[in-house]
Amino acid sequence: MADLRAAARYLTETVVAPSLLVGHSLGGAAVISAAPSLPNVRAVATIGAPADPAHVLLLLDGDLDTLRHDRSAPVTIAGRTFTIGRFFLDDLEQGDALLKGK
Known part of the structure; x- marks a missing residue:
């Protein structure tokens, strides 16, 4: 989210x-969440964005507790390993709150 902004x-x-913001998969979730904070954005297009950002947490195979305490950690999504930062989890949780009106 910070990178997008x-x-x-x-x-x-x-x-x-x-x-216009365009995003695919997790990028789609990111543009949906970022759009309200970008005043010139008039449209958002997504392909395959998760309807529930918090659901993405269920797709991550890795030590999320370590990720919450460290700056980054490897996780596997659909058989591919990525290194993600703890802010990724914060963004997922924030996106979930935005969608649910918290």
Whole structure:
């Protein structure tokens, strides 16, 4: 989420503010969550974005407790291993709260 907002800020300052956000899968969840904080965004398009960001936690195979306490940790999603940061979990939980109106 922070990277997405930083990219939008950079575009706003150097070229033109983004008015459309497009994301696939987890990127779709990210653009849905980020759109309300980007005033020039007029549309969002997603392909295969999870309807419930917190559901993604169930898809992660790895030590999430370690990830919550360390800066990053490897996880496996659909047979592929990635290193993700603890802020990824925060973003998932924040996105879930936004969708549920918390």
